[in-house]
Amino acid sequence: xxxxxxxxxxxxxxxxxxxxxxxxxxxxxxxxxxxxxxxxxxxxxxxxxxxxxxxxxxxxxxxxxxxxxxxxxxxxxxxxxxxxxxxxxxxxxxxxxxxxxxxxxxxxxxxxxxxxxxxxxxxxxxxxxxxxxxxxxxxxxxxxxxxxxxxxxxxxxxxxxxxxxxxxxxxxxxxxxxxxxxxxxxxxxxxxxxxxxxxxxxxxxxxxxxxxxxxxxxxxxxxxxxxxxxxxxxxxxxxxxxxxxxxxxxxxxxxxxxxxxxxxxxxxxx
Amino acid sequence: xxxxxxxxxxxxxxxxxxxxxxxxxxxxxxxxxxxxxxxxxxxxxxxxxxxxxxxxxxxxxxxxxxxxxxxxxxxxxxxxxxxxxxxxxxxxxxxxxxxxxxxxxxxxxxxxxxxxxxxxxxxxxxxxxxxxxxxxxxxxxxxxxxxxxxxxxxxxxxxxxxxxxxxxxxxxxxxxxxxxxxxxxxxxxxxxxxxxxxxxxxxxxxxxxxxxxxxxxxxxxxxxxxxxxxxxxxxxxxxxxxxxxxxxxxx
Numbered sequence: 001x002x003x004x005x006x007x008x009x010x011x012x013x014x015x016x017x018x019x020x021x022x023x024x025x026x027x028x029x030x031x032x033x034x035x036x037x038x039x040x041x042x043x044x045x046x047x048x049x050x051x052x053x054x055x056x057x058x059x060x061x062x063x064x065x066x067x068x069x070x071x072x073x074x075x076x077x078x079x080x081x082x083x084x085x086x087x088x089x090x091x092x093x094x095x096x097x098x099x100x101x102x103x104x105x106x107x108x109x110x111x112x113x114x115x116x117x118x119x120x121x122x123x124x125x126x127x128x129x130x131x132x133x134x135x136x137x138x139x140x141x142x143x144x145x146x147x148x149x150x151x152x153x154x155x156x157x158x159x160x161x162x163x164x165x166x167x168x169x170x171x172x173x174x175x176x177x178x179x180x181x182x183x184x185x186x187x188x189x190x191x192x193x194x195x196x197x198x199x200x201x202x203x204x205x206x207x208x209x210x211x212x213x214x215x216x217x218x219x220x221x222x223x224x225x226x227x228x229x230x231x232x233x234x235x236x237x238x239x240x241x242x243x244x245x246x247x248x249x250x251x252x253x254x255x256x257x258x259x260x261x262x263x264x265x266x267x268x269x270x
Numbered sequence: 271x272x273x274x275x276x277x278x279x280x281x282x283x284x285x286x287x288x289x290x291x292x293x294x295x296x297x298x299x300x301x302x303x304x305x306x307x308x309x310x311x312x313x314x315x316x317x318x319x320x321x322x323x324x325x326x327x328x329x330x331x332x333x334x335x336x337x338x339x340x341x342x343x344x345x346x347x348x349x350x351x352x353x354x355x356x357x358x359x360x361x362x363x364x365x366x367x368x369x370x371x372x373x374x375x376x377x378x379x380x381x382x383x384x385x386x387x388x389x390x391x392x393x394x395x396x397x398x399x400x401x402x403x404x405x406x407x408x409x410x411x412x413x414x415x416x417x418x419x420x421x422x423x424x425x426x427x428x429x430x431x432x433x434x435x436x437x438x439x440x441x442x443x444x445x446x447x448x449x450x451x452x453x454x455x456x457x458x459x460x461x462x463x464x465x466x467x468x469x470x471x472x473x474x475x476x477x478x479x480x481x482x483x484x485x486x487x488x489x490x491x492x493x494x495x496x497x498x499x500x501x502x503x504x505x506x507x508x509x510x511x512x513x514x515x516x517x518x519x520x521x
Contacts, residue, residue: 003377006411013408017397024396024437092391096453099355100409101380107409265316265358 010102011110018114036126037133039069044134054194063137063223066130068191070123071215072182074150074157075189077112077119079182081161082174084111089172089270098267104258105251108165116154123150127222139224146221149236153218156210156239159246166250166257172270185211196228210242304369306492307331307383307461311363312353313516314346323349324360325516331461331492335508336483339496340521345513347496348388351463354494355385367461381411384459388466390446392453395439399430399449402438403456410457420456427485428452428478443470448478455482460491468497480505 022028047062055061085108088094097107130136160181168174186192188202189211195203206212213235219225220232227235261267307330314324323346331337341347352358354365356372356379364371372379394402403421412420425431428448438446447470454462467479483493483505500510500521510521 003411006408006413009414010408010411013405017394017401017405020401021394021396091394092387092389093394095357095387096392096406097409099357099380099383099385100406101377101411102409103376103380262357263359265314267358268352 007102007106010106011113014107014110015113015117018111022114022118032122033125036122036129040066040126040130040134043069044130052193052197054196059135059137060223060225062130062134064194064219064225065192066126066136067219067222067225068186068215070126071153071189071211071218072186072191073122073126074116074119074153075182075185075211077115078154078157078161079164079178080115081108081112082164082168082178084115085165085168086172086175086270089168095268098258105255108162108254109251112158112161116158120150136223138222142221142224146218149214149217149221152236152239152243153210153214155243155247156214159243159250162250162254166254169254169257169261169267185209188212189215191215194228210239213238304366305330305332306368306490307354307494308366309350309354309363310366312350312360312365313362314349314353314358314360322516324353324363326363327513327516327518328363329494329511329518331494332508333490333492334487336487336493336495336505337509337511338500338507338521339494339511339513339518340498340500341513343498346516347498347513348465350513351385351387351465351494351496355383355463356380357385377411381457382460383463384454384457384461385463386450386454386465386467388469390443390450390470392450393438393446396437398435398437399441400425400434402449403430403452406453406456412457420458424452424456427455427482429474444472444475447471448475451479451482455486458489459486462486462491462493464493464495466497467495 043065044062047058047065050061051058052061055064085094088097088111094104098104100107127136127138131138161178164174164178164181167177188195188198188206189209190206191211195206195212198206216225216227216230217232217235217239220227258267309327309329312324312327313322315322327346327350329337329339339347339350349358353360353363356365356376359373367379367382370378370382394405397405400421403424404417407417407421407424425434428451430449430452433441433445433449438449441449447467451467454464462483468476471479486493495505495507500507511518512521513519
């Protein structure tokens with residue numbers, strides 16, 4: 001048997017470990033379910049109360065915002081990596097991963113798997129509950145296409161988590177910055193309301209990150225919203241471009257940050 | 271105690287290609303002139319305004335030997351072990367296992383060396399003992415064919431069968447230490463670095479540790495055991511050293 005196969009087993013071992021830890025907290029799944037129900041209920045009634053230009057009916061805004069809520073979970077999962085990594089540092093388990101043949105960088109990449117899968121599951125649950133409880137109309141003919149689109153979105157989002165994990169390796173903090181970035185992205189990524197409502201310079205800023213095209217594409221595929229300022233293909237290309245550039249850069253930065261901390265001896269600090 | 275096993279490091283011509291350890295193999299193809307572990311001229315200073323923790327420290331572990339390094343708290347024992355394990359880099363000098371350095375061939379190096387850090391950290395509190403060991407075996411890239419037997423061997427060697435389905439956060443400190451030691455020996459390492467391994471262990475667990483140490487020595491591996499005092503079961507060390515002012519002196 002070759003080492004690459006054992007490395008794949010190691011990847012899935014990290015995934016299985018995180019699943020076991022998640023399931024060991026028995027109320028966590030119920031809590032996630034309730035949070036989802038509360039969020040979509042809140043925005044269902046908000047959508048009935050307010051009229052936002054560009055939306056013909058309150059249902060069209062509800063569909064718009066439900067996809068945004070589903071994506072927020074995916075974004076959170078990408079940015080949860082620095083906090084998960086910090087927990088490993090504090091528990092002393094990162095030392096073991098670093099000193100294992102599997103290694104630190106591959107372990108950190110593997111640590112992104114469970115939160116992403118969980119976020120994908122919660123996003124699907126959000127949409128399903130919105131359909132069942134509040135009559136959200138999904139555009140079923142294009143819904144299957146959203147799966148590869150989410151995959152591409154994850155590849156475009158993942159570098160942000162890896163970069164914050166690299167920051168955590170060096171300064172032992174990263175989750176605070178990640179929280180600010182998430183808050184910023186929910187605004188400039190147009191997750192709760194259309195970017196067109198924002199000042200012009202914010203609209204320009206929204207083009208400099210992959211969350212806006214991902215949101216636009218998924219809204220189009222899931223609830224048949226028009227893609228503002230371009231086609232689906234151009235949005236997909238932008239996401240692919242972000243992934244192609246940022247993934248190698250983030251992996252390089254993560255690897256260098258670990259070596260830097262090993263040279264300084266601060267890798268043992270937490 | 272004998273002094274046959276320990277001498278200051280001689281330069282070796284270690285080329286990683288000569289070691290020939292397949293990533294899934296258990297025993298490396300040993301270079302005749304190489305030792306299980308050579309620490310050569312290790313120097314480490316934490317800050318410029320602080321004295322050297324390690325000052326040109328050199329040590330060779332010969333095949334089938336166990337070496338004890340002692341010294342007061344904070345004298346640099348753990349730093350030496352961390353450098354030897356490949357966790358942190360020295361300012362100068364290098365550590366080699368059978369001629370393999372950590373930075374040239376990280377995966378090989380980590381397959382040959384296993385490190386038990388001091389304290390009770392490094393465990394996943396919410397996993398059971400068996401899942402912890404299974405996870406560790408996977409991360410150590412233990413071959414699929416021997417995966418199950420490797421985990422079972424670790425469970426049996428350290429008498430963890432009754433605790434196998436118990437979560438780590440429900441174990442006593444001594445039981446956790448036994449699990450940590452089981453993880454250290456699980457991948458059948460060539461060199462084992464032990465930092466205060468007797469912490470929280472009762473006499474019976476100490477005997478299990480002694481047996482695991484004997485197993486490593488029987489396959490011509492080497493053990494480096496660090497603790498402040500020299501009282502350890504009935505172990506007979508091949509060499510005893512103290513760290514003072516960053517250097518090794520005979521104990």
